[in-house]
Amino acid sequence: MTGAILQAIWSHWRRHPLQLATLLSGIALATALWSAVQAINTEARANYASATQQLAAGSLDRIIDPSGPMTLSQYRILRRAGWQVAAVREGRLAVAGGRINLLGVDLLSYPTLPAIAEASQVQGIAPVDALSAPGRLFARAPLAERLQATAGLPPVIASDQVPVGTVLTDIGTAGALLGEPEQISHVVVLSKQPKGIPPLDQIAPELRRISTQGDGGIASLTDSFHLNLTAFGLLSFAVGLFIVHGTVGLAFEQRRPMIRTLRALGTPMRTLRRLLVVELMILALIGGLVGLVLGLYIAGALLPDVAATLRGLYGAPVDGALTIRPVWVASGLGMALIGTAAASGQAFWKLARLPLLSTPGARAWSGQTQGSVARLAVAGLGLIGLGVIAVLLGDGLIAGFALLAGFLMGAALCLPFLLSHLLNLGGRTAGTALSEWVWADMKAQLPGLSLALMALLLAMAANIGVGTMVSSFRLTFTGWLDQRLTAELYVTARDDAQGAEIERWLGRHSDRVLPIRALEMEHESAPIFVYGVVDDQTYRQHWPLLTPAEGVWDRVVGGEAILINEQMARRNNLWPGDTVTLPPDLTYPIAGVYSDYGNPTAQAILSVDELARFGLPVPNTRFGVRLPSDKVATVAQELAASFDLPPDALIDQANLKARSMEIFDKTFVVTGALNILTLGVAGFAIFTSLLTLWTQRLPQLAPVWAMGITRRQLAGLELLRSVILAALTTALALPLGLMLAWVLLAVINVEAFGWRLPMFVFPVEWAKLGALAVLTALVAGLLPARRLLQVPPSDLLKVFAHER
Amino acid sequence: MLLSIENVDKAYPGGRPVLTGVSLQLDRGETLALTGDSGSGKSTLLNLVATLDHFDAGEITLDQTLYSGLDDAGRAALRRSQVALVFQAFNLIPSLTVAQNLSFHARLAGVLDPAWQETLAERLGLTELLDRMPEQVSGGQQQRVAIGRAMALKPPLLLADEPTGNLDEVASAAVMDLMLELVRDAGSALLLVTHSPAIAARADRQVHLSQGQIA
């Protein structure tokens, strides 16, 4: 029996291959976007994990010598006192095609190094080779290949365990390559220390221990970036499910007579339901698999940009390459199944309530739907209310996202109600019979199209919202860069002695020299960089203060007050009028707060004289140089030649700005691409809805055709209808998108990045987006319109045939 | 003469002939009933006259317009202003109100006569129903709307295909009465397809179609 029933059920798809394709595409698209985002997230997280594991960077304290590199004798003193520390030597190494970050660690004492262990096990590399000359270099595959081709380097071993963009090696090898083999950059304090070791200030008072970053570190920042991506993934997923919902609903609707017949022939409802569930799950799995493959391609295309974003924005190390992980496949297929189940729930519910002997057809047109449209709108308002409650009661990112979700889904549910009223309004303006009909007909089509239009609404709102956020971000950032990077040239000296020489040299060759001197210290157990500045017009005129006031700079350069960056202000809730106490016990009133985008750590500014009062050696190796912009290149060249400075010791402002802008532009390529994809899915939803509505369209169009409207006109009107609905939806998406942008800028951003951005509006962008949406609708409507244009009269005549 | 059908042939796509050498004339204001069995080709002939379908050979002329010389737009224009149709299944536009349906064709043709429109609504007994949607009124009422929609145009030629086929006998008689009355008042000619001898008898003239030929 089951075989016969299966055949009957399956025959539907054989007769409606397009419907089957639509259903599978819906599932596949939903799964693809979701799993692409997941793949990106998983990959990035795996990268952080490997970096953390590799370098224990996130968890172990460091000991540094504030006056410069550490010496071997300092290391020996620590060790002979019992301190369990691992020496690290970092540096930049010139190789063909650029400079690389060389990370030399004491392989004997550094906490487990997976790269080496893996190399030993998999590739049979003996550690003896890594420890003794010439040593071994470990790097990720692409970099490793480049290095292998470079003459004069030790053998290079490719390993996925090495952090991106880093070449790992033994400290001995690093010393041999970088020169000054006894130099140590810093030591890492290992987690297990022996009993009764003497305190640091008794054995080496000149050294300082730096605790690891607590809250506000890389983890929370990148987490929020991933939360952002996940939200977009879910949104895309929801958009895809609209397609599934629509198609499954239609398929069930069309199969009602068959199901009724099967039941009349004695098939138990339970058997039928079970078989239909199995059928759907199989389809979900097929669609899900296609989606996974698609998702892999999307992720592969986007990942390099994501990697660039994370590296640029947060300094988080992420590789641009993708690996397939089982958890990702499972999550993708799981979402396909769950999503399909959720999208078909309504259809099954209806099926269960299907009376055995109800007559087919006779579906009411508008009256019945008005009520349900209003009910949907009430539910939508409820969701919006829930979102607002979430943000009133809760705090943090999750509440922000709840508000977003509430608004987006709520607004989507209100869409049919709003559209139907807008269409009523439009109908009232109609002058001719034809336009009157077009408006009325659009309203009649609304129930069939509303799901697709909701999808479009969400896609558009996300597009406007994220676009506004991105552009606001960019605009603010550009302005900030202009204010912040005022010196034409930035120089970094090797050490204090060279710094002093450079300062003297620059005194003769430039307008003014601004020393950039900073101390890293702790504030509320988080690291803070405190800068010392000299009094200069540059700061007074340009420094980007969020809280400008009279005499701010007089107080700061007079040593009376401190400036802090926005991140610190928001994180610790410190504002002008409050005070900051820095170790050991110097307290300053806060004179102002300045914006400091792209930097996760706390920062403060004092006068350079105040900085000296901390009793710590303040390195004097960095300088901002003011000089006419046409002299920058010459001075930089002379400087490099006179002091034998490496290229990265000199940064000219224009270059730095360009580089910064590039990073920030890349940041949003990803969200931009996701938006376009989401819009594409929405377009596909419209397209499939129009196709499924096709059979219902002819009876409505045939009488109009019979009254003397050509098929060409009708086809044109079909397109127009699709465009008008899209345009109206876009119009409604605008306020929703702006609201989304506001939440992103004022709620999510503060949580995620630690800074709040002013919101700028970009009507031209909206116009472009609107045009894009209209174009999407136009493309979606093209095929149905073409079909209408070519429909044989005989098909239209069937509408009038007697036996209906 | 208003309508002239000369030697018209029409075959189904498969090649089976539907109409063979059909010739027929209709004067202005004349009513003609086209009778015949199911499948005799009477609806096909009506569709040809309505320009809804193409004939294979012969010629149809309506008020000196040769059908064979018309393109798609020309045929649509002819339907819009010269011919009005009443179908068995009423075929109202579901998304428009009764009032909008009533005036739709006339407004399409740009010949709306509000006084005539009002008269029609009154005489068809639709005054109370004007704001309703088609699905909210009975079958008989729907057909009266369809007749009103056609007659609002005061078309030279009204084509009706089994206009009372979906109605019971009482309603059917009333609807026929109204239609004939309005056709006469508007001075339109009527080509009426029916299988009912009683209804056919009310036309000025009857033509019987049998196996695609005039008997």
Added chain:
Amino acid sequence: MNVRMILLVLLMALPGVAGAQGFAGLGATADGFAVPKRGNLLNFPDDHGPHPSFRIEWWYVTANLTGTDGRDYGIQWTLFRSALRPFESDGWQSPQLWMGHAAVTSPEAHFFDERFARDGIGQAGVTAHPFEAWIDDWQMVGPDFDHLNLRASGSEFTYDLDLVATGPLVAHGDRGYSVKSAAGQASYYYSQPAYQVSGTLDLPNGPMPVTGWAWLDREWSSQPLSEDQTGWDWFSLTFDSGERLMAFRLRGETDLFTSGTWIAPDGQASPIGNGHVTATPTKWDEATGRQVPIAWDLQLPEKSIDIRIEALNPAAWMGTTFAYWEGPVQVSGSHQGKGYLEMTGYD
């Protein structure tokens, strides 16, 4: 398996692990390293210092101690030297590596820790005169080899002990040339088995003054074991009579190789050839998650030795990067006494 594990395999060149991991080169040939030769006489104090041309070397101290609480304690202090290549150089890339192991054992507890360092940067090393051996803050220093201060610290223990020699150095085998297999693998091996000890252990319960006896082993070689040997059982016993016995049993795949030294109360040593000592496990224990023999019967008929040897604490497992069992033992039977037992190749 992490990097240190692999290093350790190199460092210890222990057959059980080496065989399993396929580091066959270590057991078979000495590629470039010096090889012990019969008839080369030991030369002091120079030989207290390192021999970088040999692959492996150790300074190994064990002590049986009694606390003022009347309870028995044991300590271990070991410094291993392992050469990746047979030469010395300054700086991080020196091919000489150092590893330290330290432990304190009581009947209830066993604490241990380990240290790694390389030569050439001063973090670890040994000098012969004045004698100094150190790795990080662990040290064994003295004006000479007869007067030493011994210190070590782990996250749960520290100790600080003074050692004074009460007898002469003892050369094992043929005047210090100690054969380790029937195939002829050998090492240089001498001991100071009679240090009198006093000092303090610092344990989680607080400081504990202790006194007792320590035994120091010095051994260096380049191919200490033959390829098929899977582990060893090594005994250093001090009898109440003042006599001492060092005996070891190297477990091969097919046969055992036993050897030892009998030391009279005045320090006079007589070598014991292969097959004269029999040692049989009588009790196995799983306290440390693996089957380890913690009680032995040992016979040496020519000296009328027939004794039971029992571990003070069966859980004296050295869970260091490379793991083995090492702990104090009690002796009963024909002779009474105390000693240390080391067993490798049981994990």
